[in-house]
Structures are given as C-alpha cells and as structure tokens.
Amino acid sequence: xxxxxxxxxxxxxxxxxxxxxxxxxxxxxxxxxxxxxxxxxxxxxxxxxxxxxxxxxxxxxxxxxxxxxxxxxxxxxxxxxxxxxxxxxxxxxxxxxxxxxxxxxxxxxxxxxxxxxxxxxxxxxxxxxxxxxxxxxxxxxxxxxxxxxxxxxxxxxxxxxxxxxxxxxxxxxxxxxxxxxxxxxxxxxxxxxxxxxxxxxxxxxxxxxxxxxxxxxxxxxxxxxxxxxxxxxxxxxxxxxxxxxxxxxxxxxxxxxxxxxxxxxxxxxxxxxxxxxxxxxxxxxxxxxxxxxxxxxxxxxxxxxxxxxxxxxxxxxxxxxxxxxxxxxxxxxxxxxxxxxxxxxxxxxxxxxxxxxxxxxxxxxxxxxxxxxx
Numbered sequence: 001x002x003x004x005x006x007x008x009x010x011x012x013x014x015x016x017x018x019x020x021x022x023x024x025x026x027x028x029x030x031x032x033x034x035x036x037x038x039x040x041x042x043x044x045x046x047x048x049x050x051x052x053x054x055x056x057x058x059x060x061x062x063x064x065x066x067x068x069x070x071x072x073x074x075x076x077x078x079x080x081x082x083x084x085x086x087x088x089x090x091x092x093x094x095x096x097x098x099x100x101x102x103x104x105x106x107x108x109x110x111x112x113x114x115x116x117x118x119x120x121x122x123x124x125x126x127x128x129x130x131x132x133x134x135x136x137x138x139x140x141x142x143x144x145x146x147x148x149x150x151x152x153x154x155x156x157x158x159x160x161x162x163x164x165x166x167x168x169x170x171x172x173x174x175x176x177x178x179x180x181x182x183x184x185x186x187x188x189x190x191x192x193x194x195x196x197x198x199x200x201x202x203x204x205x206x207x208x209x210x211x212x213x214x215x216x217x218x219x220x221x222x223x224x225x226x227x228x229x230x231x232x233x234x235x236x237x238x239x240x241x242x243x244x245x246x247x248x249x250x251x252x253x254x255x256x257x258x259x260x261x262x263x264x265x266x267x268x269x270x271x272x273x274x275x276x277x278x279x280x281x282x283x284x285x286x287x288x289x290x291x292x293x294x295x296x297x298x299x300x301x302x303x304x305x306x307x308x309x310x311x312x313x314x315x316x317x318x319x320x321x322x323x324x325x326x327x328x329x330x331x332x333x334x335x336x337x338x339x340x341x342x343x344x345x346x347x348x349x350x351x352x353x354x355x356x357x358x359x360x361x362x363x364x365x366x367x368x369x370x371x372x373x374x
Contacts, residue, residue: 014119024318026344028335031160031188031296033217033270035338038262044255058247061237065254069225072257073197078230081237082253084244086187086211086224090154091117093207095239097152097181098123105145105153107136109162109327111185114154126150129327134162134290138170145177156185158192161322161333163292171196175203181232183207187224188294190215190267191274197227204229214295215267216256221249270295274336280346284353295336298322304330307352315348317341 022029036042062082070077083089094117098104103124106114110130118125128140136155144150153174157166175182184196186208200206207228212218223245226233277297282289288300301307308321319335322328334345 008122010119010122014116016116022312022318024312025316026337026341027318028337028341028345029318029320029333030219031214031294031335032219033215033263033266033295034336034341035217035266037217037256038259040262041255041259044259045252052248052251054248056247058243058245058250060242062245062250065223065225065250065257068254068257069227073227075200075227076230078233079200079227081226081228081233081240082245082250083224083226083240084249085213085222086185086209087113087222088241088244089209089224089226089236090114090183090185091120092236092240093152093181093183094118094121094123096235102151103149105141105150105180107141107155107159109134109322109325110154111156111160112325123152130159130162134159134164136166136170138167138173142170142173142177145174145180148178150178150180153180153182154185155183156187157194157196158188158292158294160185160187160294161296161320161328161331162290162298163294163296164290165192165194165293168194168196172199172203175199175206179205181205181207183209185209187211188214190263191271191295192293194293200227200229204232207232212253212256215263216253216260217263218249218253218256221252223249223253269339270336273339273342277334277336277342277346281349284350286353287349296333297336298328298331298333300331301353302330303356304332307349308332310352311345311348314352315344317345317348319345 065082066077066080069080090113098118098121100122103126104118106125106127108127108129115125126144128137128144131137155166158164182205186195187210189195196206196208207226209226211224274292274295274297278289281287281299286301290298304323305321308319311317311319320333322331322333
C-alpha cells in the first residue's frame with residue numbers, strides 16, 4: 001500500500017514555478033525595486049508600530065486600501081479587489097473562469113504562472129506563440145477568440161520577460177471580439193506609463209492587474225490588486241481566500257500609496273538606467289537587446305547559461321536565466337538596479353564576453369602556428 005493517496009493525475013506533469021533563492025552581492029533577477037522604502041515612510045510606520053494590533057484578524061476585504069485605490073483610479077471600491085500579490089489574483093481568476101471544460105488563451109513566452117495556474121485548476125490552454133520579435137500574432141489571436149470557446153485571456157503589458165508593449169488598438173479589438181474575460185497584467189505600468197484603465201467603462205470584460213511589488217518596493221509583503229467591473233469582482237469574491245492579505249501588509253501598502261509621490265524620482269531613475277543598460281548592452285559584440293518598457297531588459301547572447309554562471313560566480317551579480325524556456329533560447333533578463341549596480345553588471349558582461357573573444361582569437365592564432373609547423 002502507498003504511504004499516502006496520490007494527488008490528482010493532472011498534477012503529474014506539472015513543474016512548479018521555481019523561484020530560486022540564489023545569493024549574490026548584486027540581485028538583478030526578480031524585477032524588484034532596488035531601493036527600500038523611503039525613510040520618511042519607515043519613520044511613519046515605526047512611530048505607530050507599538051499600537052498595531054497584531055492579535056486581530058485583518059479586514060477581510062482590505063476596505064481602507066480598496067477605497068484609496070478606487071479613488072486614485074476614478075472608480076468605486078466595488079471595482080477593486082486586493083490580493084496576496086498578483087499571483088493570488090491570477091489564481092482567483094482561474095478559479096472563477098477556468099477549471100475543467102474551460103479554456104484560457106496564453107501568449108508565450110510570457111509570465112509562467114498563467115500556464116501553471118491553468119494546469120493546477122484543470123483549465124485547458126490554447127497557446128498562440130509570439131512572433132520572432134516577441135510581438136503578438138494579432139490576427140491569429142483575434143481569429144481564435146472569435147471562435148467563441150475562450151473563457152479567459154491573459155496578456156501582460158508590458159510583457160514579462162520580454163518587456164514590450166502591445167498595441168492599444170489591438171487590445172480594444174480583442175475586448176470586442178468576444179465576452180471572454182481579458183486580463184491585462186499591468187504589473188509594470190508605472191514604468192511604461194500606459195494603462196487600459198480608460199477603456200473599462202466600455203468593456204466590462206476588461207480586468208487590470210497591478211502590484212506593489214515593483215515600483216513601490218513592497219515585494220517582501222505581497223500586495224496586488226485588480227481593477228474590474230463590479231460584477232466581475234463579485235464573482236472573484238466567491239473564490240478568494242478569506243484574510244489572504246494580512247493586516248500589516250494592508251497597513252503598509254495604504255501608507256505607501258498615500259505617499260506614492262515619493263517614488264516618482266526612483267521610478268524616473270530606473271527608467272533612465274533601463275535605457276542606459278539597453279544602449280550599452282547593444283554595443284557589446286554578439287548581444288541582441290530587446291526593447292523594454294518595464295524595469296528589466298531581455299537580451300540574447302551565445303552561451304547564455306555560461307554567461308549567467310560567470311556573472312554569478314566571478315562578479316557576484318545574479319540575473320535571470322531563461323535559456324530553457326521555449327522561445328527564449330540563449331536569453332537572459334537583467335533587472336534595472338541602481339546606477340552603481342547597473343554599471344557593475346555592464347562591466348561584468350563586457351569582461352566575460354571580452355575574455356571569450358580573446359580566448360577564441362588566441363586559440364585561432366595558436367591553431368595557425370600549429371598548421372605552419374606541420
């Protein structure tokens with residue numbers, strides 16, 4: 001007899017999302033804000049920390065934070081759902097609109113949790129791969145959605161991990177092509193400065209996902225939120241976990257959001273460093289850089305896994321290796337860090353690739369001398 005009853009058969013081939021905890025002096029792998037919370041905010045929190053009621057359950061719907069988010073986006077609290085990071089909210093969408101007999105449309109390469117959560121919930125997946133430049137195959141997507149059997153569409157905008165934006169006109173066409181719920185994942189919209197928010201009133205099937213983990217330096221607390229039609233939010237309320245966002249995270253997120261103007265300079269610095277990284281990487285021989293409107297840069301280079309290892313072990317700089325992801329062969333992604341971290345990354349890449357070229361040239365010279373002796 002087995003030691004315990006086996007899990008669902010659908011999980012047999014499922015590979016869990018692998019968020020490796022690799023240590024390095026410079027961490028540029030997870031698209032975090034390189035700066036911690038501003039000291040002014042830390043001081044505000046610390047002054048009230050002794051009165052915080054750790055012994056009480058949190059507000060189950062994060063009503064104070066929902067009101068703040070709704071007001072800032074010209075909506076009502078009924079249009080907002082707060083979750084334990086964007087990951088929980090993606091899973092909630094699949095619990096409500098996915099499952100056996102339901103179908104999700106995915107556009108790989110993109111954020112891997114869409115497909116993982118689909119598999120976990122028994123949702124069928126229709127994948128329409130992106131084109132060589134990572135743009136969406138718009139005609140194929142619209143043609144497939146018009147067949148009428150797609151229940152949920154996942155679109156990251158800007159896309160993670162490729163960094164590019166999707167045409168607004170295409171997204172409008174997609175929203176009008178069927179009644180499928182269309183999630184536009186705007187986790188990085190503070191860096192792109194573009195949003196589909198102004199189309200919500202005309203398209204009740206549009207849902208926007210945002211997070212405090214990137215621009216607002218709260219990756220360690222896990223707070224995300226959805227903006228959507230009140231009836232859509234009502235359905236999601238049925239499947240969300242109670243008390244999923246702890247009271248401390250709600251309090252800190254609300255404090256941060258009230259003071260969000262403090263993050264504008266850091267966001268501008270990240271955008272400037274992103275453009276500098278893209279520009280400098282493009283000058284390195286053998287490196288192909290893809291345009292990004294997020295806080296990261298994707299690039300392709302020969303022997304990418306070896307470069308990843310050399311950056312980690314020789315320069316103590318951790319970046320993200322996507323070489324085993326279909327469609328992203330020989331691709332690496334670097335998060336935009338501080339100016340100093342960005343320079344250290346660029347110097348490391350130049351040194352590693354320059355060393356390769358020198359070794360290859362030396363080997364070629366040595367081979368020529370050997371043939372001459374013969």
